[in-house]
Amino acid sequence: MGRSPCCEKAHTNKGAWTKEEDDRLITYxxxxxxxxxxxxxxxxxxxxxxxxCxxxxINYLRPDLKRGNFTEDEDELIIKLHSLLGNKWSLIAGRLPGRTDNEIKNYWNTHIRRKLLNRGIDPATHRPVTDNTNIPTTTATTTVSAANSSPETTTISFSTPPHNLIKSEELIENDIKISIHHNSLDHRKIKIHSPENQERCPDLNLELQIGPPLHHHKNDSVSSYMTGGSTICFACSLGVQNSKECSCTSIGLNGTSGNSTAYDFLGLKNGVLDYRSLEMK
DNA sequence: AAGCTCCACAACCGCCTGTAC
DNA sequence: TGTACAGGCGGTTGTGGAGCT
Structure with missing residues (x-):
């Protein structure tokens, strides 16, 4: 189709902005x-x-911008958000008040990438650089109700080759279909469907990359999924139930536990990933 | 001091999406 | 329904400064 240029390039300045241009823009x-x-x-x-303009x-003149170095907390938050969201810089920026997507993108490329590499972590996959086997690839597609913030459609996939699929279960309760595909003890795929929610928020479908934390604490309950009153801790979702990592028994119906802090920055502590707040800028 | 390389970051570019007509 | 446009996003490039030889 082709598009006309957004402006007459022949009559526009390019390159660094002058103080006078900044002043004009701010004043206007x-x-x-x-x-x-x-x-x-x-x-x-x-x-x-x-x-x-x-x-x-947006990137430089806005009065609410936080200038200056990133703090260690911001570093870690960016890393965690990137592990979940990938290069969705605008979404990441939405969780860091005063920071812009461009700033975070630059900071990632210049600082954090190197930082992760020094830790032996691949910045693209958030997994150890040397260990690329025996770690299940974890992907999640989550649709969250905008009405009450409860997760009504959630897909968590821990992928393995299809030929390993050995067992499937399906539960239907209150129009919510829960599919559990067991690939092996170490790999399973859980799908929670809600047709009502699909109609309500068909566009709230973010493809997220959720990687299992490298070190999870004993009581971490990451992504506890409410399934008819029971919850599945992150360890169990990886197929390592009954292990010392399992926290199913230590968490209540609201998904809280005494020391459950992992992923709380996204509201995942309660099994709820509130994308509305991610979208807000 | 000069030249070179590397780094950080501001800015640009092209593409995509939503919307008005 | 198709088209044009504005806004937004992510990837890439350009440039100035710091550090090194």
């Missing part, structure tokens, strides 16, 4: 607010592309 947005970036440059007296404002 303070007076008129954000929006209509295409017409903004002309109205503000700037020889810039509208997209360039938007980026300059």
């Amino acid at each position: 947005i303070r007076a008129h607010g954000e929006g209509c970036w295409r017409s903004l440059p002309k109205a503000a007296g700037l020889l810039r592309c509208g997209k360039s 938007r980026l300059r404002w």
